[in-house]
Amino acid sequence: MTAMSSGEPSAIGTPPGPRRSAAFGLLPRMVRNRLEVMERMAADYGDAARIPLGHKTLFLFNHPDHARHVLADNAANYHKGIGLVQAKRVMGDGLLTSEGELWRKQRKVIQPVFQPKRIARQTQAVAHEAEALIGRLQQRIGTGPVDVRDEMTALTLGVLGRALLETDLGAYEGIGDTFESVQNQAMFEMMSLGTIPMWLPLPRTLRFRRARRDLQRITEDLAAQRRRQGGDDVISRLTDSVREEPDPRFGRRRMRDELVTLLLAGHETTASTLSWAFYLLDRHPEAWERVHAEAVDVFSGGPVTAESLHGLRYTTMVLEEVMRLYPPVWILPRVAQTPDEIGGYRIPARADVLISPFLLHRHPAFWRNPQRFDPERFTATGRAGRDRYAYLPFGAGPRFCVGNSLGMLEATIVLAMVARDLRLRVPPGHDVAGEPMLTLRVRGGLPMTVESVN
Numbered sequence: 001m002t003a004m005s006s007g008e009p010s011a012i013g014t015p016p017g018p019r020r021s022a023a024f025g026l027l028p029r030m031v032r033n034r035l036e037v038m039e040r041m042a043a044d045y046g047d048a049a050r051i052p053l054g055h056k057t058l059f060l061f062n063h064p065d066h067a068r069h070v071l072a073d074n075a076a077n078y079h080k081g082i083g084l085v086q087a088k089r090v091m092g093d094g095l096l097t098s099e100g101e102l103w104r105k106q107r108k109v110i111q112p113v114f115q116p117k118r119i120a121r122q123t124q125a126v127a128h129e130a131e132a133l134i135g136r137l138q139q140r141i142g143t144g145p146v147d148v149r150d151e152m153t154a155l156t157l158g159v160l161g162r163a164l165l166e167t168d169l170g171a172y173e174g175i176g177d178t179f180e181s182v183q184n185q186a187m188f189e190m191m192s193l194g195t196i197p198m199w200l201p202l203p204r205t206l207r208f209r210r211a212r213r214d215l216q217r218i219t220e221d222l223a224a225q226r227r228r229q230g231g232d233d234v235i236s237r238l239t240d241s242v243r244e245e246p247d248p249r250f251g252r253r254r255m256r257d258e259l260v261t262l263l264l265a266g267h268e269t270t271a272s273t274l275s276w277a278f279y280l281l282d283r284h285p286e287a288w289e290r291v292h293a294e295a296v297d298v299f300s301g302g303p304v305t306a307e308s309l310h311g312l313r314y315t316t317m318v319l320e321e322v323m324r325l326y327p328p329v330w331i332l333p334r335v336a337q338t339p340d341e342i343g344g345y346r347i348p349a350r351a352d353v354l355i356s357p358f359l360l361h362r363h364p365a366f367w368r369n370p371q372r373f374d375p376e377r378f379t380a381t382g383r384a385g386r387d388r389y390a391y392l393p394f395g396a397g398p399r400f401c402v403g404n405s406l407g408m409l410e411a412t413i414v415l416a417m418v419a420r421d422l423r424l425r426v427p428p429g430h431d432v433a434g435e436p437m438l439t440l441r442v443r444g445g446l447p448m449t450v451e452s453v454n
Contacts, residue, residue: 015059015345017041017050027053034436035330035358042359048343058082059347060354062363064389066342067355070334071389072397077340081333082352092253094261095402106258109241110402113164113234119405120306122163126410127304129158130417137422137450145427145447150176152274156267159410164266165222166233172218179264181211183437219259220252234262264438269328270407272441276326277319277415278424279432279446280373287375288419291315292453295420304413315416317375319408323393325373327357330440332395357392358440366390424448 018026029037030053041049042062051058061070070078079099088097095106112118133155140146153176161169169175185208189196198205226235238258242251281288291314298311332355340347347353362370366387367377376382394401401407418424426432426448435443 012344013346015048015050015061016045018052020052023052023054026051035434038354038356038359039362048345056082056352058352058354059342059345060356060359061342062356062359063343064360064366064387067360067389067392067396069342070353070355071332071392071395071399074340075397075399077337078334078353079337081335081354091261091264092257094257096261096265098257105241107402109237110234110258113237114402114405116405119163119409122159122406123304123306123309123409123413125162126159126413127417129155129162130414132158133414134418134421137418137424138452140450141452145449148278148424148446148448149271149275149442150445152271153267155274155414156271156410159270159406160263160266163406164234164262166235167222167225169263174214175218175263178211178214178218179268181207182215182264183268184208185211187437215260215263216256219256219263222259223252223255235259266403268439268441269401269403270410272326272328272439273319273323273407273411274414275442275446277322277411278418278448279426279442280322280325281318281419282425282448284373287318287373288423291318291416291419292423295416298416299420304417309409309412312412312416314375315412315419316408317378319411319415320378320393321373321375324361324367324377324391325371326434326440327361327393328439329393329395329401330358330434330436331356332392355392357395358436360390360392363390421452421454423451423453425451 026037037051038060041051041060047061047063047066049060049062051060061067080097091097093102095103095110098106133151136151137146154170157169157175161167181204184204188204196202222235223239226233226239238255242255245251245254281291294312294314298308301308334353334355336347336349336351336353339349342353361367364370367390389396394404394407426446430447432446433443435441
């Protein structure tokens with residue numbers, strides 16, 4: 001692998017890729033199946049590929065060395081890119097999309113809320129929501145399929161409200177549909193390369209405008225509640241931080257941007273991971289048996305505690321393998337601020353650079369039988385010698401996901417508690433496929449029948 005540096009390039013040129021004349025054929029294919037196109041690019045052109053799309057050119061890099069360079073070693077040169085830029089229409093300059101000094105200030109405010117010891121104290125809150133989920137699912141035994149993706153969304157919103165915001169997000173009717181409209185618009189703008197004016201009264205655009213107004217109303221209501229009641233949660237910390245702003249309007253906008261980002265990003269990733277986990281456990285009954293047996297053993301002695309979760313080792317390995325095959329953040333888009341060199345190739349300023357955990361996690365040079373579901377990859381022996389940047393379920397470098405501890409705690413408790421009491425099965429003949437939106441979720445929902453194991 002050619003050495004990389006951010007100095008004067010000594011590179012061999014631009015990465016290989018299809019001719020510019022193929023751009024208009026690639027664009028509709030990207031709209032239909034983004035994952036398939038990127039897999040094809042990696043297969044045809046190797047670890048570095050140039051993808052012409054309309055008036056843009058995307059540079060896809062698919063090697064751990066590339067990921068380390070873009071996400072960590074030279075992270076300051078790579079700002080958030082295509083897709084996330086479009087998401088700014090609703091998230092503004094929240095933690096996910098902001099840059100520079102503003103991002104560092106936001107991270108400093110938010111980081112303490114996600115410290116592992118503090119997150120461990122939310123174990124009972126997560127277990128409470130998991131018990132409520134189990135109760136809802138038990139009512140569906142023998143009644144036909146339930147949409148597990150919808151159930152996971154409701155669950156993770158419940159955990160987010162209870163654990164971080166000290167509020168019941170279920171009181172805001174239709175909040176899930178609001179997030180759906182936001183995601184649809186962001187991906188539409190990403191795939192159309194921002195060429196469709198926002199002033200056109202398209203149905204999708206009109207739904208997005210309503211969703212943006214609804215989210216602003218919800219966040220303003222949450223902030224007003226906390227100002228009246230006080231507390232030591234995310235909202236309280238944000239409220240304290242924006243008091244320093246000389247312009248109250250800017251302070252309110254910062255508060256709104258942060259809360260919208262937290263609401264959108266704080267539940268969708270875990271909901272996607274859990275949906276894929278239940279699907280894969282149904283496909284691999286031997287793995288479900290081990291998760292079930294482990295949960296029965298760990299939870300037989302009383303309530304769920306942070307200490308008891310140490311016994312859920314195999315369940316954790318299952319989740320790690322789920323996130324390898326179906327990483328919730330499937331793409332990490334960046335924009336080069338100055339010219340650079342990656343893997344021996346020249347990268348011009350303002351170039352759109354893509355690092356895809358979905359592709360890296362299935363790279364045959366770093367994963368044996370990469371398409372196979374195998375939790376044993378995450379034993380101590382399985383991890384030995386693996387490149388740190390071959391596995392990026394939470395990103396890497398300074399923009400490493402701040403909520404990873406809560407996400408893993410939540411997913412581990414929910415998967416184990418549900419597997420302890422219930423078995424979920426995909427109906428025969430139902431095709432399950434991925435839908436790469438802001439997260440990699442199950443396309444069209446995940447119908448599953450519910451069976452009791454007690």
